[in-house]
Amino acid sequence: MMFSFQQVDVFTATPLRGNPLAVVIGADTLPDAQMAAFAHWTNLSETTFLxxxxxxxxxxxxxxxxxxxxxxxxxxxxxxxxxVWLAAGGQPKAGEIIQQCAAGLIQIRRDNDRLSFAAPPLRRTGPVEAETMARVLAGLQLSAADIVDAHWVDNGPGWLAVLLRSADDVLTLRPDFAVLSGLRVGVVAPADRSKTARDADFEVRGFTAAGFEDPVTGSLNAGIAQWLIGSGMAPPAYVASQGTVLGRAGRVHVEKVGDTVWVGGAVTTCITGHVAL
Known part of the structure; x- marks a missing residue:
């Protein structure tokens, strides 16, 4: 059966510099097993079905x-x-777009050349337990003295985040994925605009439970934003850079408006066509 298909690059206006995503349109008749098989076949960090x-x-x-x-x-x-939904002719019922997913209803807004989602509530928050923190330190090859703070920032995928002192500290990390196996660990530090990303306030890296580094991670950045802004360690609006070590140039735009943290960026279409499933 043929389905409309797009592959896009997220958190970048320049193709090949963000995080790719495969999207199958009109997948209502597609069995769960076929969805899982196609996602396994694309071998991207995520594949979605509209x-x-x-x-x-x-x-x-x-x-x-x-x-x-x-x-x-x-x-x-x-x-x-x-x-992709908008490009396929989707029209929102009201001003903001409402996405339904397993985590519930997610608000999405359009701002010029960017889309932003309302960060969902954290499912798990608070300090990281000593036993887990010991694994994180060993996996990141750091000592306790290198850490400014650490916090659970889980809004579904299971992220915890570690705050370091500088972007250089973040960029020089060489994680041991065997030690980190099963944990999703984000690392963040203030950026020095004279040394690293000149258009970013923070440098972020995301190490997945599956043993690879994610290029640019919206859920992680959402959780980090809720933690850092909520604790006064970040301003209510900032830009995060992610993907530098992987040769990407992801830019995540964060803004707190009232009680809502919005997390957004540009999206670029790279491939349009059909897929047989």
Missing amino acids: LRPTAPEADYRVRIFTPKGELPFAGHPTLGSCH
């Missing part, structure tokens, strides 16, 4: 798969899927 919503207030529904399983929520698949 479906008709079941919640009356939602504009569309999305299912998000990694090569190994389904996620309730993820950031760059949210923005990339919304971009």
